[in-house]
Amino acid sequence: MAKPVLCLDFDGVIHSYTSGWRGAHVIPDPPVPGAIPYMLAALDHFDVAVFSSRSRNLLGRWAMQLWLGKAIAAHWEAGGTEPSLTECECWSDAAGIYRKFSWPWFKPAALITIDDRALTFDGDWSSPRYSPHAIRAFKPWNKRPPKQCLAGADGDEGMACDLCEVAWASRADFECARRPGQW
Structure with a gap:
C-alpha cells in the first residue's frame, strides 16, 4: 500500500533561510532546528516530497539535494537521535539518504503541505484573515x-x-x- 504524500516546503521550513534569496542554487544557512530528525522520522509514514520555488531549476533541485545530504550527515555526526526505520537502512550512506525523498519539479498532490508562507483556507472568503491588508501584513514564523x-x-x-x-x-x-x- 502506498504511503500518503507529505509535501515540505524547503526555504523557511527545512532550510532556515536567514540569509534570504541568493539564487536557486545558493543555500547558505543551516537547517531549521528539529527539521532533520522530523524529516527522517516522517519517511517511515509518508512519501516525503521536498518542493520549493527552487524546484523548477535543475541546479536548484541539485543544490537542495546536496544541502540535505550534508545536513543529514552533520546531524548523524553530531549524535543525532534514535534512528527511524528508514535511517537504519542508510547509515552507511548518510549523504545519499536524500534519495529517499522525492524532488518534484511542480507542487505535488499531497495529503498535506507544510509551508511557512501559507494560510489554511477555512471555507469563508469573508474572513478578515484573507483581506488584502491581512495578507500584506503576513510574516512567516522567522520574521x-x-x-x-x-x-x-x-x-x-x-x-x-x-x-x-x-x-x-x-x-x-x-x-x-x-x-x-x-x-
Missing part, C-alpha cells in the same frame, strides 16, 4: 517577534506571565518561550 511567555497564567482572559509579566488577551495568543510546552 515575527517571539511570543511572550505566560507560564503559570491563570484564567482565560487578561492573563499575565509569572515569569515575564506580559499580559495577553487569550491562551491562543501565547506560547512560553522560556518554558516550551508550558503556559
Whole structure:
C-alpha cells in the first residue's frame, strides 16, 4: 500500500533561510532546528516530497539535494537521535539518504503541505484573515517577534506571565518561550 504524500516546503521550513534569496542554487544557512530528525522520522509514514520555488531549476533541485545530504550527515555526526526505520537502512550512506525523498519539479498532490508562507483556507472568503491588508501584513514564523511567555497564567482572559509579566488577551495568543510546552 502506498504511503500518503507529505509535501515540505524547503526555504523557511527545512532550510532556515536567514540569509534570504541568493539564487536557486545558493543555500547558505543551516537547517531549521528539529527539521532533520522530523524529516527522517516522517519517511517511515509518508512519501516525503521536498518542493520549493527552487524546484523548477535543475541546479536548484541539485543544490537542495546536496544541502540535505550534508545536513543529514552533520546531524548523524553530531549524535543525532534514535534512528527511524528508514535511517537504519542508510547509515552507511548518510549523504545519499536524500534519495529517499522525492524532488518534484511542480507542487505535488499531497495529503498535506507544510509551508511557512501559507494560510489554511477555512471555507469563508469573508474572513478578515484573507483581506488584502491581512495578507500584506503576513510574516512567516522567522520574521515575527517571539511570543511572550505566560507560564503559570491563570484564567482565560487578561492573563499575565509569572515569569515575564506580559499580559495577553487569550491562551491562543501565547506560547512560553522560556518554558516550551508550558503556559
